[in-house]
Amino acid sequence: MSDPTEANGTAGSAEAAGPAESGGGPGRHVRVVLVDDHRMFRTGVQAEIGQTEQTGVEVVGEAADVDQAVTVITATRPEVVLLDVHLPGGGGVEVLRRCAPLMGDAEQPVRFLALSVSDAAEDVIGVIRGGARGYVTKTITGTDLVNSVFRVQEGDAVFSPRLAGFVLDAFASTDAPPVDEDLDRLTQREREVLRLIARGYAYKEIAKQLYISVKTVESHVSAVLRKLQLSNRHELTRWATARRLV
């Protein structure tokens, strides 16, 4: 499949890696752990992104359930974990909960990218609130997945159009007054950025559209992610579930 399918990932990270990252370019390297209970899927992902010479991705470990995942992640200390939402033993949220100390590590933080077939808003929002840095669907192409992995490694958030839709809908709720004004409200600009992501725009395209720099787009997206993770809205998940979003 050609790039434009998920140009969101492709163009955005290519642009981002250039000026923003000193370690960017062909020599980049990232250590990844795959957590998914379907062996066939792990094998497939491994085959697609695992050629380290070409992709720069090195798969250092695999796990099929929560306990295994925590053990493997603690032992290998990868930079990025590709995390399935549905896992035996408590699901991706449980892995995130038990790996919370690793995420906050100042030296070498472990970052999580949720990778799921799930359509349920509660699943997706759940892992994001649990600390995952982004969410992509399993239909994503290998190239885009690699780009998303690097984006997460660099500390950015990865919002797929679908996730942007979930978030917009969750924050659009006006029935409950926000507990923390600063956190519980998206700025006009953040909403615009999210909307464009939901419409399938790449970061670069969003930057052009809004006359801002790609870096600014990234900081907006990161701000949204932070609000999502820190937001006091207990009802966020429930609300999104009740609306049965796409």
Next chain:
Amino acid sequence: MSEAAAAPLAEPRPPRKLYRSSDGRWLGGVARGLAGHLGLPVIWVRLVFVGLFMADGLGALLYAAFWFFVPLGVGGVEAQKPPSPLTAETSSDGRRRLVARRPDKGQIVALLLMVVVAMVFVGNVNLSGGARAYLWPMVFVGAGVALVWRQADNARRARWAEVGRRRRTVTLLRSVGGVLLVTAGVSGIFVLQGSAAHLGSVLQAALAVLVGITLLAGPYLVRMTQDLSEERLMRIRAQERAEVAAHVHDSVLHTLTLIQRNAENANEVRRLARAQERDLRTWLYKPEGTGKDEADEPTTLADAVRHNAAEVEDKHGVPIEVVVVGDCPLDERISAQMQAAREAMVNAAKYGGEGGAVQVFAEVEGKTVFVSVRDRGPGFDLGSIPADRMGVRESIIGRMERNGGTARLRAVPDGGTEVELEMERAEKTS
């Protein structure tokens, strides 16, 4: 069957079984059921019962026996000339169902009649003074039993006719009334039998026996009801699982077979897989969605968008990714917008599908409904289309403007086209 052919209403049926009728009955439906079974007018049967009642209460006994042993049903009556203009229709499961159940005047008539008959009976029968004294308690007991039995019939009937649910309190009152009547009757008998002085001890003894039985049988009863409800729950679960299994089995295996057969045709395989994926998603993530009612016309924006996208996707074999934020009911304007959006999706799939998935985004914000359809194809310039090609101008732009909305087409910087449709919802559906 010649008999069945002769009677236009009667469908060929298995050997008739005696049922009590739940339709148009006065008391237990015995007379009506019998009438239906024997092919006689109801009134005759009723008269016979009344007559038999005069014969030392034999009718009452017989009636009670019938009531007790004959199951409640709906058979029998309607095939004959219906004595009352009763409307019954055959529901899909083959059961006859009462259509309009009016408050029965018959019941009141029956009650009055029964009182009169009882009076006559009491007056006629030569009872010795002792026996006569027992009469009223007996009548009480009889009335109480009738009340409760009839109640049980109603409860049973409610299960398939779905009536009476709303009248919980009435049900309770009736039960309590029945119990009180029976208690009064039984106490009366006791009082008459011994002196009133014994009543206290008798009641105490009765209470003690009752408590004893409850203590003995209680745990069993509780466990039995628990087992029953548990069993019912398991059955429902098993049914649900069977349903899911049937669905998955049917559609997924079917699709997999088709995919194997079309293995060399990449487009067809992709189309099949997408359609199946969509179907499964609806099944799995839409709580009450059954996936079967896809033919139903959508009534909300989100459903309409998905519906349209699915159809276009199936028809043109181009994946369409849908993101919907918020939802609202469809009104006239929004329906027009949906049609325009569908047209845009078709265009995107036809001309821009080479570049990858078509992305559809719909958002409801306040009164505004915004839909964007974007593809990553070569893009095109509206000005360069010949004036006789009306697709975009009429179906999309024209339609939106006629309904008070706006449509914009623009080329996306890196190739591709985006159609933006904006519409205000109608006033009343806010």
